[in-house]
Every structure is written in structure tokens, then in C-alpha cells.
Amino acid sequence: MQIDSRMVRSADGCHLYAEAVGNRDHPAILFIPGASVTGTWWRKQFDSLSDTFYCVRFDLRGNGASDKPSDPAAYQESQRWADDIAAIISAFELSKPTVCAWSYGGYALGGYLQHYGQANLSGVVMVDSGAQLNTDQSKDQLHEAFGQLIGKLFSPDVTAYREGVEDVFKSLTAAPVEDRDRADFHGASFLMAPATWQAMFGRRIDHTEDFERVSLPILVVHGQQDPIFTPRAAEQFREIIPQAQISSYPCAHAPFYECAERFNLELVQLMNDVSSKRHVAARHGSG
Incomplete structure (x- = not known):
């Protein structure tokens, strides 16, 4: 598998590894x-799906091999996250991609929908994510223990921060993680500064109305043992997006990793649905 890797410049100058x-x-x-985490956590999708689909992944700003701006505003403004996704789509010349967003990546996608809409997308997969953060409603969408975990990651104390990193790692899967993925996670986590955690998770996010406008095929995946997002987060997507399909997995926060075979099958099914709708739209357009 030959990988095309590059640094992509976002609108504010932040370079994203993709x-x-x-x-x-x-x-x-x-x-x-x-x-x-880094985009390499999607490797089970890259390994299995790249013969059929053009697969692209990137590291969020402040994470992995991407730039790590010191200005808190670089993480607190939804426009920045929206521009990052737009920059990746443009750099790889993606034609109406289906976007698969995990955890905080879902908030980034919400920013994209807010500022760019859905016109350049074909489908959406939300994996253990939500539409809101630090709102009254989001209190029911995040487990109470997550607040305690985040408090450790906000701390400049090395011991507390290390405990927070370990807590995050334990939340990802219910089953043991392969050694190379464990190393990847810890390496990426200790590249992320407490100030970045504060800027990312201290801001108020509400993309409810942005997701309400989504008319694309959408799959919402939730891990039954996820210690971060509660089932309520997935239920909200069902309430605000009538066509949303909810799929519940017997695993933790990373169903695409822990239950990769099933996840890949459902993703392919969604892609087939997307393809079918595009053919119908094309026929109507030509008529």
C-alpha cells in the first residue's frame, strides 16, 4: 500500500499532516x-478499503504531526476547524467525499457544516461523537467521569497529565490494543500540551442546527461501553436528523478499531447508498 503523505496548509497558515x-x-x-490520537488509528479502514475507495486521513491541529499553534484562538474558533477540513478536501481534490468523523473530529465536522454546508459532501459517519460541548444539553451526552479526566489533562502537573493520558487510552477500547497502536497513542498524547486541551475542550460548541440541515445519508455509530459519550449523544442525532441510522456496538470509544470488520461492512453499505443516490440525482439532472 503506497501512501501519499503531505503537509496541507490551512487558511490561517496551520500545516496539517495528511x-x-x-x-x-x-x-x-x-x-x-x-x-x-493521529490519523493512523484509521489503519484498519485504510488496509481494508483502499482497493475500493480513495481514503484520506489527517491529524487534527495541535495533534500528531500537524502544527501546534500556541494561540488559544487557533482552537476556539469553529471557522479554523472548518477551514482545516476544507483545505484537506481541496488539497487532495476530493469530489464529494463521505466524511467519517470520530469523537472531537465530529465537532470539527460540525464547524465545517456551519461554515461550508453539505454541498461538497456525499455522506456522513459520526463515531462516538456529539453535536454539543459545554452546553446544558451536553451534560447528558458526556459521562460524568469524563469531566474528571479532562481536569487531569488541563493540569500542568506532569503526574496528573500522565494519569489523564492513561485514562483516555483506557477509554478507547474494552479489549487490549496492539502494541504499535499503543505506542502511537502515547507518542501523540505527550505531544499535545495541556493548554491545547484547555482551548479545545474549554470552548462552548453547539452544532445542533448545522446537523439539522444535513439531508445526506448518515450513519451514527456508538460504543455501548464508551466511557466518554453516553447513548444520549447518538439519540440526539436521531432526533435532529430523520434519516440518521444508529448502529450500536458492543465495545468502547473506538468501534472502528475494536469491531473493524463490522464497521467496515457498514461503511461500505453507506457508500453504496451514497453511490445509489448520486446516480439517481445524475439521472434526474440529465432529464
């Missing part, structure tokens, strides 16, 4: 990771 595999003429899937 990778792509597969045939550029095939339908595209853009994978967005969460905080404290």
Missing part, C-alpha cells in the same frame, strides 16, 4: 480522528 491511499478516481472517504 495521508491518502487508493485510486483517486474511486469514491472518496475522509477520515477525521479525535483528540490526542
Whole structure:
């Protein structure tokens, strides 16, 4: 598998590390990771799906191999996150990709929908994520223990921060993680500064109305043992997006990793649905 890796410049000058595999003429899937991890956590999708789809992934700003701006505003403004996704889509010349967003990546996608809309997308997959953060409603969408975990990650104390990192790692899967993925996670986590955690998770986010406007095929995946997002987060998507399909997995915060075979099958089914709708739209357009 030959990987096309590059640094992509976002609108504010922040450089994002991104990778792509597969045939550029095939339908595209853009994978967005969460905080404290890199895009390589999507490797089970890259390994299995790149023969059929053009797969692209990147590291969020402040994370992994991407730039880590010191200005808190670089993480607190939804426009920045929106521009990051737009920059990746433009750099790889993606034609109406389906976007698969995990955890904090879902908030980034919400920013994209707010500022760019859905016109340049074909489908959406939300994986253990939500539409809100630090709102009255979001209190029911995040487990109470997550607040305690975040408090450790906000701390400049090295011991507390290390405990927070370990707590995040334990939340990802219910089953043991492969050694290379464990190393990848810890390496990425300790590159992320407490100030970045504060800027990212201290801001108020409400993309409810932005997701309400989504008319694309959408799959919402939730891990039944997820210690971060409660089932209520997935239920809200069902309430605000009538066509949303909810799929519940017997695992923790990373169903695409822990239950990769099932996740890949459901993703392919969504991609087939997306393809079918595009053919119907094309026929109507030509008529």
C-alpha cells in the first residue's frame, strides 16, 4: 500500500499532516480522528478499503504531526476547524467525499457544516461523537467521569497529565490494543500540551442546527461501553436528523478499531447508498 503523505496548509497558515491511499478516481472517504490520537488509528479502514475507495486521513491541529499553534484562538474558533477540513478536501481534490468523523473530529465536522454546508459532501459517519460541548444539553451526552479526566489533562502537573493520558487510552477500547497502536497513542498524547486541551475542550460548541440541515445519508455509530459519550449523544442525532441510522456496538470509544470488520461492512453499505443516490440525482439532472 503506497501512501501519499503531505503537509496541507490551512487558511490561517496551520500545516496539517495528511495521508491518502487508493485510486483517486474511486469514491472518496475522509477520515477525521479525535483528540490526542493521529490519523493512523484509521489503519484498519485504510488496509481494508483502499482497493475500493480513495481514503484520506489527517491529524487534527495541535495533534500528531500537524502544527501546534500556541494561540488559544487557533482552537476556539469553529471557522479554523472548518477551514482545516476544507483545505484537506481541496488539497487532495476530493469530489464529494463521505466524511467519517470520530469523537472531537465530529465537532470539527460540525464547524465545517456551519461554515461550508453539505454541498461538497456525499455522506456522513459520526463515531462516538456529539453535536454539543459545554452546553446544558451536553451534560447528558458526556459521562460524568469524563469531566474528571479532562481536569487531569488541563493540569500542568506532569503526574496528573500522565494519569489523564492513561485514562483516555483506557477509554478507547474494552479489549487490549496492539502494541504499535499503543505506542502511537502515547507518542501523540505527550505531544499535545495541556493548554491545547484547555482551548479545545474549554470552548462552548453547539452544532445542533448545522446537523439539522444535513439531508445526506448518515450513519451514527456508538460504543455501548464508551466511557466518554453516553447513548444520549447518538439519540440526539436521531432526533435532529430523520434519516440518521444508529448502529450500536458492543465495545468502547473506538468501534472502528475494536469491531473493524463490522464497521467496515457498514461503511461500505453507506457508500453504496451514497453511490445509489448520486446516480439517481445524475439521472434526474440529465432529464
